[in-house]
Amino acid sequence: MAINVRAKYLNKTEEMSFIDRLYLPAIVKGMFITMKHFLFTKAYTVEYPEERKPIAPRFRGRHVMKRDEMGRERCTACYCCQYSCPAECINIEAAEVTGDIRNNHPEDKYARVFEIELLRCIFCGFCQEACPKAAIYLEEFYELADYDDRSKYLLTKKEMMETEGKPVKYRV
Numbered sequence: 001m002a003i004n005v006r007a008k009y010l011n012k013t014e015e016m017s018f019i020d021r022l023y024l025p026a027i028v029k030g031m032f033i034t035m036k037h038f039l040f041t042k043a044y045t046v047e048y049p050e051e052r053k054p055i056a057p058r059f060r061g062r063h064v065m066k067r068d069e070m071g072r073e074r075c076t077a078c079y080c081c082q083y084s085c086p087a088e089c090i091n092i093e094a095a096e097v098t099g100d101i102r103n104n105h106p107e108d109k110y111a112r113v114f115e116i117e118l119l120r121c122i123f124c125g126f127c128q129e130a131c132p133k134a135a136i137y138l139e140e141f142y143e144l145a146d147y148d149d150r151s152k153y154l155l156t157k158k159e160m161m162e163t164e165g166k167p168v169k170y171r172v
């Protein structure tokens with residue numbers, strides 16, 4: 001069957017007229033299609049980074065730690081996120097809340113250290129799902145590429161923590 005199709009194609013090529021052999025009709029037709037798309041088709045590319053596409057609401061970018069309505073850190077160092085992380089990239093050190101920082105924490109325990117190794121993280125969102133305090137979310141920040149040293153990818157609590165009334169600042 002394949003041989004027959006090829007033979008038919010070859011026969012047709014042999015029968016090309018003089019105009020066909022100039023390829024002008026094919027070139028004009030091709031240019032018409034090109035110009036039609038150039039002028040009337042909506043562009044699918046954007047001039048990144050000046051232009052950005054909207055991010056899906058369920059997008060999972062870099063982590064942000066949340067504060068409650070009183071400005072206190074929501075995280076109570078319960079370790080649920082650490083235990084649920086399949087990449088084992090969360091490191092938490094809990095500490096007791098003492099008098100001078102009591103206003104910043106709702107319970108008696110807080111995360112003195114909270115780090116995420118971003119180079120191991122697979123952005124699965126399990127930490128967000130597991131958190132009983134709604135303290136950690138994967139939000140829209142996705143520009144994580146860098147030429148510098150790998151130590152930048154150890155995300156600290158200070159970098160993740162939501163600033164009261166201000167957008168979160170990112171280092172990378």
Ligand code: SF4
Pocket residue numbers: 081084085086087088089090116120121122123124125126127128138
């Ligand atoms: S997104 Fe997944 S891999 Fe990354 S820290 Fe959370 S649980 Fe771990």
Ligand code: SF4
Pocket residue numbers: 074075076077078079080081082092111130131132133134135136
């Ligand atoms: S972020 Fe949530 S799950 Fe993780 S230690 Fe803090 S309170 Fe627990």
